[in-house]
Amino acid sequence: MPPRKRTRQSAALNVLPDKNNIEDTDERQESVARKLKKRMLAKLSKDCGDDEVPADASVTVRSHASVNGSAAETLCNFSARRRPPSLCPAQIMRNLQSSLSFVHYLYGTTLGSPSIPLNKQSVKSPIVRELEDLSLFRTASPFDRRVTALEWHPTNPGMVVAGSKGGDIILWNSLHQNLNDNFIQGIGPGGSVQAIKFWPWNSSLLLTASIDGRVTLNDFEGKNNRVLSDTFNCHDFWYCCVDVSAKRKAVVTGDNVGNTMLLSLDGKKLWSHRLHKQKVTHAEFSPREDWLFCTASTDHMVKMWDIRKVSGRDSALHVLKHDKPINCAYFNHTDGCRLLTTDQNSEIRVYQAPEWQLERTIPHPHRFFQHITPIKASWHPLQDLIVVGRYPAKDFPGYVEGERRTIDILDADNGKIVCQLHDPSAPGIVSLNKFNDRGDYLVSGMGVNLLLWGRKQEVEERQLSLLADERHSEFSPLQRRGQGSGGRSSNSRSRPPSTKQTKSKKDTDTKMKMKLQTKTKTKTKNPK
Incomplete structure (x- = not known):
C-alpha cells in the first residue's frame, strides 16, 4: 500500500511555532544577553581601569529571534545615553x-x-647601521702636545676646531686639502686649552678657557681678541670650563678651586659663588630650558642650577652624587631631558628629567691617568647613543687579554654596546669624541693626533679627491707645517723648527784639516 501523502495544510500547521517554545526561547536569549553584558563590562573595566568606567555604563546586545514566523530584532537595555560615546x-x-x-x-x-x-x-636601527659603516678617513698631527678640546663648527659640517695642552688652536677643514688652515699659536707649557665654544653671534670667534687664567674671545684673524675674565694669578687660580647661552646672553665659567662665575657678553661679572668644594671640570647650559645649567666637579657631585636663583652652594635645584670625580656632564641633543656623566674610573651614568633621577648606570673602562686627556663620553646628535673611548683595565669585569682600545658606541636605553670603531693604524687611547650636527662624521682626539671617521663609500671618494688636490697643488715646507695629509699619515708639528745653520762641505773639510794639524803639532812637540 503506497504511503499517504501529507497535505499542505498539515505541513503548514507543523511549521507554526508553539507558544511554550517562544517563551523558552525568550528566556534563553535574556540569559545569554545578561552573560554577554557581564563579560563586556568586565573587559571594559580591565582595559580602561576600574576608576575610568562610568557607573551608568550600559552594553547593548543585538540578537535575532523568530517570533510569530517573522525575524524580529530583540534589543537588551534600551536606556538612553547620558553622554556621547568617547574612547578611553x-x-x-x-x-x-x-x-x-x-x-x-x-x-x-x-x-x-x-x-x-x-x-x-x-628608529635607532638605521643610525646604528650607518655607525657600523664608519671607517678612518683622515688623520692630522697639528700639535706638539696632546689634544685637550674639540668642537664642531655650528654651520659648516666639515670644519672642526681643536685645542692642545700647549695652548695651540687650529681650525681644521677636514673635508678638503687646505694647507692654509687657520692656526693660533699658543704660549707652550702652562697654556693648556680646557674648553672651546664657538661664539653664537659670529662663528669666526672662539671662546676659550685655559690654564693661563683667562677666558678669551679669540679671532683667527688676530683683530678682535678680547679677554673676558682674568685671574691675574694663573699659578694658583685658572679656568677649567666655559659655556655661552645665546638666549640669556651670558657666559658661565668655573675654576680650579670650585668657583663658578656668570659673565655678560662684554665680560662684566654678574655673580660669582663657590658652588663646589673642588675643581669645576664642566659647566653647560641646557638646550631645552635657557635658565637651567649644570656643573660637574672633582668633589664627586653634579649639580643643577637655576641661573636666576643662584645664591650659594645650598641653592642647587638637584645634587647628583657620584662615587668618583666627574670629568663632564652633557645634556642630550634630542630633547634636553637626559644628562650624561662620565667619572674618572669606570662608570657612565644617565639621568632623566624632570627630577633628574638616575635612569641607568653603565660600567665602562675609562680610568683616569695624569698623562692623557681625561676621557669624556658624549651624545650622538640624532638619537640617544653614547660615544666614548675605551681604556682597558685588567681589574675591570669581563677583561680579555689583548683587548683593543676601541671607540665604543652604546645605547642609552639599555646600556649595551651597539658597535665599536677601531683601526690598526690608530691603536692609541681615544680620549675625546664628537659627532658633527648631521651625525655623519666623527672627530676623535688620540694623544697629539686628530682622527676623522666617515662612511666607507664617502671615504673612498674623498680620499681620491684629496689626493688629486695634493698632486695639483704646490706648497712650501713652511705652509705644510701643522697640517694633516689626505691619507693616514701626518707627522707635522705646529711649532717652528729650531733655527740651525746648515754646514757646507767646504767648512767641514777645513775644520777636519785644522784638527789634523793641531794633532800633528802636539805629537811632534812631545818627543822634544
Whole structure:
C-alpha cells in the first residue's frame, strides 16, 4: 500500500511555532544577553581601569529571534545615553605604545606617551647601521702636545676646531686639502686649552678657557681678541670650563678651586659663588630650558642650577652624587631631558628629567691617568647613543687579554654596546669624541693626533679627491707645517723648527784639516 501523502495544510500547521517554545526561547536569549553584558563590562573595566568606567555604563546586545514566523530584532537595555560615546584615553595610549607604526610613534611623542623599546629600536636601527659603516678617513698631527678640546663648527659640517695642552688652536677643514688652515699659536707649557665654544653671534670667534687664567674671545684673524675674565694669578687660580647661552646672553665659567662665575657678553661679572668644594671640570647650559645649567666637579657631585636663583652652594635645584670625580656632564641633543656623566674610573651614568633621577648606570673602562686627556663620553646628535673611548683595565669585569682600545658606541636605553670603531693604524687611547650636527662624521682626539671617521663609500671618494688636490697643488715646507695629509699619515708639528745653520762641505773639510794639524803639532812637540 503506497504511503499517504501529507497535505499542505498539515505541513503548514507543523511549521507554526508553539507558544511554550517562544517563551523558552525568550528566556534563553535574556540569559545569554545578561552573560554577554557581564563579560563586556568586565573587559571594559580591565582595559580602561576600574576608576575610568562610568557607573551608568550600559552594553547593548543585538540578537535575532523568530517570533510569530517573522525575524524580529530583540534589543537588551534600551536606556538612553547620558553622554556621547568617547574612547578611553588609557586604551589610546596603550594602543599607541604597542603599535609599530612610525606615524603612531611620532603622534605618541607629541602626546607625551613613552615609547616602548621596540619602537625606539626601530628608529635607532638605521643610525646604528650607518655607525657600523664608519671607517678612518683622515688623520692630522697639528700639535706638539696632546689634544685637550674639540668642537664642531655650528654651520659648516666639515670644519672642526681643536685645542692642545700647549695652548695651540687650529681650525681644521677636514673635508678638503687646505694647507692654509687657520692656526693660533699658543704660549707652550702652562697654556693648556680646557674648553672651546664657538661664539653664537659670529662663528669666526672662539671662546676659550685655559690654564693661563683667562677666558678669551679669540679671532683667527688676530683683530678682535678680547679677554673676558682674568685671574691675574694663573699659578694658583685658572679656568677649567666655559659655556655661552645665546638666549640669556651670558657666559658661565668655573675654576680650579670650585668657583663658578656668570659673565655678560662684554665680560662684566654678574655673580660669582663657590658652588663646589673642588675643581669645576664642566659647566653647560641646557638646550631645552635657557635658565637651567649644570656643573660637574672633582668633589664627586653634579649639580643643577637655576641661573636666576643662584645664591650659594645650598641653592642647587638637584645634587647628583657620584662615587668618583666627574670629568663632564652633557645634556642630550634630542630633547634636553637626559644628562650624561662620565667619572674618572669606570662608570657612565644617565639621568632623566624632570627630577633628574638616575635612569641607568653603565660600567665602562675609562680610568683616569695624569698623562692623557681625561676621557669624556658624549651624545650622538640624532638619537640617544653614547660615544666614548675605551681604556682597558685588567681589574675591570669581563677583561680579555689583548683587548683593543676601541671607540665604543652604546645605547642609552639599555646600556649595551651597539658597535665599536677601531683601526690598526690608530691603536692609541681615544680620549675625546664628537659627532658633527648631521651625525655623519666623527672627530676623535688620540694623544697629539686628530682622527676623522666617515662612511666607507664617502671615504673612498674623498680620499681620491684629496689626493688629486695634493698632486695639483704646490706648497712650501713652511705652509705644510701643522697640517694633516689626505691619507693616514701626518707627522707635522705646529711649532717652528729650531733655527740651525746648515754646514757646507767646504767648512767641514777645513775644520777636519785644522784638527789634523793641531794633532800633528802636539805629537811632534812631545818627543822634544
